[in-house]
Amino acid sequence: MDGDERLRQRLRAAAGETPSGAPVLEELRPRMVRERRRRRIALAGTMSGVLLIGVASAYALTGRDDTEPLYVDVPPASSTFDTATTTVGTSGATSQSSTTVPSPTVGLPSTTIARPSVPATTSAPTTTAAPPVSTGSPGSTGSTGTTQPPSSVPGTATYDSRGGSITVRNTGTQLVLVSVTARPGWTPETKESGPIDIEVKFRMANPEDEAKIHLRLQGGQIVPEIE
Amino acid sequence: MNRHGELVEYASSARRTDDFDALFAERYGALVRSLGAAFGDREAAADAVQEAFVRAYARWWRVKRLENPTAWVRRVALNLMVDESRRRAPRERALAKVATMMPVETPGPSYGEESDLMSALAELPKQQRIAVCLYYLEDLSVAEVAAAMGLSSGAVKYHLNQGRNALRERGEVD
Numbered sequence: 001m002d003g004d005e006r007l008r009q010r011l012r013a014a015a016g017e018t019p020s021g022a023p024v025l026e027e028l029r030p031r032m033v034r035e036r037r038r039r040r041i042a043l044a045g046t047m048s049g050v051l052l053i054g055v056a057s058a059y060a061l062t063g064r065d066d067t068e069p070l071y072v073d074v075p076p077a078s079s080t081f082d083t084a085t086t087t088v089g090t091s092g093a094t095s096q097s098s099t100t101v102p103s104p105t106v107g108l109p110s111t112t113i114a115r116p117s118v119p120a121t122t123s124a125p126t127t128t129a130a131p132p133v134s135t136g137s138p139g140s141t142g143s144t145g146t147t148q149p150p151s152s153v154p155g156t157a158t159y160d161s162r163g164g165s166i167t168v169r170n171t172g173t174q175l176v177l178v179s180v181t182a183r184p185g186w187t188p189e190t191k192e193s194g195p196i197d198i199e200v201k202f203r204m205a206n207p208e209d210e211a212k213i214h215l216r217l218q219g220g221q222i223v224p225e226i227e
Numbered sequence: 228m229n230r231h232g233e234l235v236e237y238a239s240s241a242r243r244t245d246d247f248d249a250l251f252a253e254r255y256g257a258l259v260r261s262l263g264a265a266f267g268d269r270e271a272a273a274d275a276v277q278e279a280f281v282r283a284y285a286r287w288w289r290v291k292r293l294e295n296p297t298a299w300v301r302r303v304a305l306n307l308m309v310d311e312s313r314r315r316a317p318r319e320r321a322l323a324k325v326a327t328m329m330p331v332e333t334p335g336p337s338y339g340e341e342s343d344l345m346s347a348l349a350e351l352p353k354q355q356r357i358a359v360c361l362y363y364l365e366d367l368s369v370a371e372v373a374a375a376m377g378l379s380s381g382a383v384k385y386h387l388n389q390g391r392n393a394l395r396e397r398g399e400v401d
Contacts, residue, residue: 007394008363014344015264015364018256019273025251028277032284039285 161226163202163211164188172220186211247287251280254297257365258304265360266308267349275311279304301365301375305357312353347397355390358383 156178158167164182168175174195182188186202193199196217203210214225258276263269279300283290290296348356354376361372362383373383 003391004363007391008366010344011264011348011360011363014348015260015360016269018260021252021255024255024273024277025248028281032281035281035285036287 157222159213159215159224159226161202161211161213162209163204164200166198166200166213166215168198168215168222170217170220170222173217175215175217175222247284247291250296250300254300255280258301261360261364262304262308264345264348264364265357266312267345271311272304272308275304275307276300278307298371298374301361302377305375309353343397344394347394351390351393354378355386355393358386359390359394362387 156167156169158165162183163186164180166180167178169178170176175198177190177198177200180188180190180200182202186204189201189203191199191201197215199212199214201210201212210227212225212227214227216223216225255276258279259269259273262275263272266272282303283296283300290299293299348359351359357376358372361367361375362369367375369380369383369387372387373380376383378386
């Protein structure tokens with residue numbers, strides 16, 4: 001008998017008898033069944049969670065995100081913007097109204113933006129919406145910020161600047177950038193610093209120029225600042 | 228090498244992987260004995276092995292498909308024992324310190340039958356103890372001991388050799 005075998009036998013003798021498993025198994029069975037049930041429930045919960053996340057992800061991927069601005073490429077051939085309409089919708093307890101106002105006429109390549117000569121015409125007599133207009137400093141290369149009267153009605157509105165226009169939706173508590181349209185030669189840069197604050201810059205490389213539309217939601221009203 | 232033990236374990240695993248009760252009846256005692264000897268606490272070893280079997284039962288549909296379900300149970304039980312010994316280490320150190328300050332007659336280890344060999348075994352480093360007990364008491368091969376301990380075969384051979392040398396120095400091995 002070699003040393004290994006002797007050590008094995010001595011260790012077995014010292015370690016004692018092996019306990020019988022049968023009585024322990026009967027004692028353990030309720031605990032095992034409980035543990036199996038608990039694990040199945042946990043697995044089912046995990047699977048449900050994964051399924052839910054999968055469905056939500058699929059929905060998010062297939063549906064369009066309202067918070068993502070829609071960039072519209074303007075064909076280079078188009079050099080003038082004659083008119084645009086701004087629709088401001090309201091949802092009130094009594095009625096719904098919409099206001100159509102003319103947007104400023106801008107001639108390119110001139111940077112002059114004329115104020116609309118005609119005030120807003122309101123189809124619903126009970127509602128008056130101030131048109132979002134944009135201004136610039138005619139003939140000047142620098143830009144001057146102009147704070148416009150706040151847009152008082154929740155809904156969708158378009159704001160123009162020399163570099164392009166943006167459309168935002170006012171939910172009453174937050175601003176959602178719907179679309180950004182840059183004029184030919186201008187590149188939009190969007191900076192949304194918060195749900196009540198939207199800033200879009202339009203840059204032109206040659207000649208170097210910059211226009212900015214900054215919108216702030218204050219008391220449910222949009223306060224635009226256009227440079 | 229423990230060719231016999233290896234064959235017995237693989238044959239029994241292959242034969243009864245779908246029978247949890249048979250696996251329990253066959254391996255429970257051996258696992259408790261080897262882990263009890265390795266950690267010097269048979270009750271804790273029994274708790275750990277039972278917990279390992281409970282976990283195996285909860286996921287038996289997966290465990291039974293393994294090549295060697297006993298190895299899975301052994302690994303879980305061993306990890307539980309290692310965790311438990313780590314948890315108890317500070318308390319045992321504190322108790323040992325108190326015991327040196329106030330020498331009182333303390334009961335022997337919960338293992339039961341005291342022997343010189345078990346005392347010598349208890350003084351071995353943990354890795355050597357586990358390797359020696361799994362190899363000699365459970366008749367595992369070096370590769371199986373390595374799988375259970377999460378070590379390489381070379382490391383297990385080293386620990387076995389060191390353990391044997393230490394036991395020989397104490398006169399427990401020829």
